[in-house]
Amino acid sequence: MTEYVNKDYYNSIKGSCSYIDLNGQNIHSVMERLKAEGIMFSAAYGGYRNTVTVSKADSQRAFAIAAEYKQAPVQNTQRKQRIIGNIEYSKIKDRNFINTDPDTALQVANLLSGDASIRFSGRILENSATITVSGRKNAEMVNRMIDNIRNADIINELYKAGYERLADTNGFVNIRNNASAEVVGFRSMDMVREMFGDASNEFFHPTAYRVDSIPEAAEPFYISEVDRVTADERNVYVDENADVPLFDSRENAEQYAEEKGIDLTGFEEIIPDVPVEHIDDTEDLSPSEQLKKRVNAELEAYIAEIKSRPFDEIIEAAYRVTVCKQIGEYITNEEPGLTEAQLSALLSMDNVLDEIYLEWVKNDSAESYDDVLMVMQDRADRILLSQQRENVPVEHFESEVPKDEDAEALSLAENNLTFSVVTINNELVFAVGEYIEKDDIHGLEEYQDYIAKNQPDEVRAYVEYCMIGNSELESEMAYSSDIDFINANLKAVMNHPQTTNLEINSYVIATPDEMLESRQAEKLLAEAKGYINDFLEKEYGTEPSEDIYKDLENVPLGYTSLGDDADHDFSVTANLLDYSISYTLDGVEITTEKYDSLEEMTEVALTCLDFDDMVTVGNEALEKAESEKFHLVIPEIDVDIDMRDIDSIAVQTPDDVLMFYYSSNNKTIERA
Incomplete structure (x- = not known):
């Protein structure tokens, strides 16, 4: 059984790591040395798998340590081994291992080499072989292929x-x-x-019934039980009384069979299916009906074509036939949950069934009838993505060969570069010099700019992990200068014959609240209301009603009466839309505190509301108003006096004598 060490570390360096193949005798010694020297690593050991994984930064020292412990017999074995596959072992993700014999491994390799959708690597030793594929589904398919090879005669x-x-x-x-x-x-x-091989097995040799006859007998016709496949007679039919019914005519025998519910088989000649020339008569059908009719026609033609192939090719195609039948069954029986754009994208392809199957084998989670819709949606979205890129084909970017200077700029002869291409909502496409997973997308500057500009609640993101360059070299992530060139020449790079699409993932990314202005505003408003509610409940002892927020421009914070006789109305209100707090005395606004944002208003004012502070503002305003009201000012003769402090005053001027007095009844200054 394979055991693992520090798998979390492996996940953290995935895409920027180096693998060291060891054996059961030396892997533990190497791990102990790495620990002693403080080199972080992940490892898998036991059985046929003994591998240590380190970061690229630590790879040189780790390989030197491993070299000290590798023994000569292991090196000799390595020289005798044969490597097979269509991708480097290190490039395979979610590895699954299948052990078999060398001859069977070579047959599997021959079959898999013709299927670009299945990436595999393997090694063949003198008496054993191991095949490595990505994902459980592919492993199950290879195991089934091996089983079919070993049982080719019975298949x-x-x-x-x-x-x-x-x-x-x-x-x-x-x-x-x-x-x-x-x-x-x-x-x-x-x-x-x-x-x-058991002739009595009802599944493989089901019983059928037919009318047979005995020449020259008085009642020559009877019903016989026969092998449905070989048509050989097994038994004579007997009724519930153990008697053999006999008939004077075939018609009477057939009538008896019908009355007894016996299904007579005629053993008609089997006519093989022949591909029918496709005639497009779907123009008057709805898109979903067009999809159903086309897929069924393509499936019928494919099955007929498969039956004409040699037996080994029929074995190779068994899995595909099964999946295609499942796809056809789903489309026939279910209403496809596809948008008009998705339906149109699928129908724009030359062979819809082939497109859906290609997506099926790429999707490790596609396993059952219920997964067909997900696969169709993903395939349609990829086609739309392709069309968005000026109709660059989805699977192979077959177009004009890029200019020599393009390949020279990336030094493709000396480099094997990996990078990710991210597409946001089929609108924004850009390359990144790292392996991008779903959780990485929020941190991309291009994504953040897109959200800031468009403010969507969510986006559909496609991430293509690509490789370009000399595949015989160990791959490395593209540098920033390479990424600048790739972004400037993205179509040419993706069209390059040395570009390989290693994997594609589709994600629905919910936009974080803090990146959405509308959600941020809602969050800030809720926060402001919370502080106001806390203040009102503390000040008045009751939980405030939501009704106070019916008018966000006039949210009441407090009310009281001021003055010696409590005859002045004073109130305070908050405006949560233009970020201000207003103080009103006797219906006249006396002062307003303005803020640049609701966030500032909340932080500076609403978090520290105090009714006594509000009353202080009111009293100061009242004092100022009364002081101005009862202040007698005559600049010409230097008179400036508060009339509340005296009963009356007489002022003599060069021209006249003016008498002013204070009236306690109407509380105003009147001239005599």
């Missing part, structure tokens, strides 16, 4: 008899009768072989 017999092997489930080998669509699970292919 061929099953196919001729009208049976096919489906995807295994829960460890059971599933075989389907194509005529009846019945599926039965078996513990192994050995059990399948045994049951198929």
Whole structure:
């Protein structure tokens, strides 16, 4: 059993790491030395897998340590091994390992080499072999392929008899009768072989009934039980009384069978399916009906074409046939939950079924009937993404070869560069010199600028992880200068024959509240209301009603009466829309505190509301108003006096004598 050390560290350096292959005898010694020298590492050991993983920065020292412990026998074994595959082992993510024998591994390699959608690597030793693929689904497919290779004779017999092997489930080998669509699970292919050889097995040799006759008998016709495949007679039909019914005519025998519910089989000649020339008569159908009709026609043509192939190719195509049938079944029975744009994108392709299947094999989570819709949506979105890029093809960017100076600028002969291409809402496309996962997107400056400008609640992001350059060299992330060039010449780079799309991921990214102005405003408003509610509840002893916020320009904060006789109305209100607090005395605004934002208003004022401070502002304003009201000012003769301090005053001028007095009744200054 494989055991793992420090898997979290492996995840943290994924995309910028180096692998050291060791053996069971020296891997523990190497790990101890790495620990002693303070070099962080991750490791997997046990069985056939003994690998230490370190960061690129520590790789030189780690390889030197490992070299001290590698033994000569291991080196000799390494020289004898043969490497197979269509991708470097280090580039495979979510590794799954399949052990087999060398001959079978070579047959699997020949089959997989023709399928660009399945990335694999392997090594073949003298008496054993290991194949590495990405994801559990691909591993299950390879195991099934190995099983089919080892049981090619019985698979061929099953196919001729009208049976096919489906995807295994829960460890059971599933075989389907194509005529009846019945599926039965078996513990192994050995059990399948045994049951198929048993003539009495009802699944592989189902009983059928037909009318037979005995020449020159008085009642020559009877009903016989026959093998549905070989048409050989097994038994004579007997009724519930153990008697053999006999008939004087075929018509009477058939009438009896109908009354007894016996299904007579005519054993008509089987006519093979022939591809029918496709005629586009879907123009008057809705897009979903067009999709259904086209996929079914493509499936029928594909199945017919498969039946004409050699047996080894039929085995190779078994998985694809199963998936395509499942896709066709879903589209026929379900209403596709696709947008008009997605339907249009799929229908724009030459072969819709091929497009959906290509997406299926790329998606490690696609396993069942219920996953077909997800796969169709992802494929349609990728096509839309392709069309957004001026119709650059989705799978292979086949276009004009880029200029020599483009390849020279990236030094492709001496480099093997990896980078990510991020597409936001099919509007913004840019390259990044690192492996981008979903959680990384929020931190990208381009994404932040897009959100600031467009303010969407969420975005659809596609991330393509690509490699360009000399594939025989170890890959490294593109430098910032390389990324600048790639962004300036993105289409040419993606069209380059040395560009490989290693993987593509689709994410729906919810925009964080702090990046949305509308949500930020709502958050700030809720925060402001919270402080106001706390103040009012503390000051008046009751929880305030939401009604006070009906008018956000006039939210009451406090009210009281001022003056010796409490005959002056004083109130304070907050305006949460233009960020101000106003003080009013006797219906006249006496002062207003203005702020630049609700955030500033909340932080400076609402967090520290105090009713006594408000009253102080009111009293000072009242004092100032009364002082101005009862102040007698005659600049010409230097009179400046508060009339509240005296009863009356007489002022003589050069021209006249003026008498002013203070009236306590009307509280005003009157001239006599």
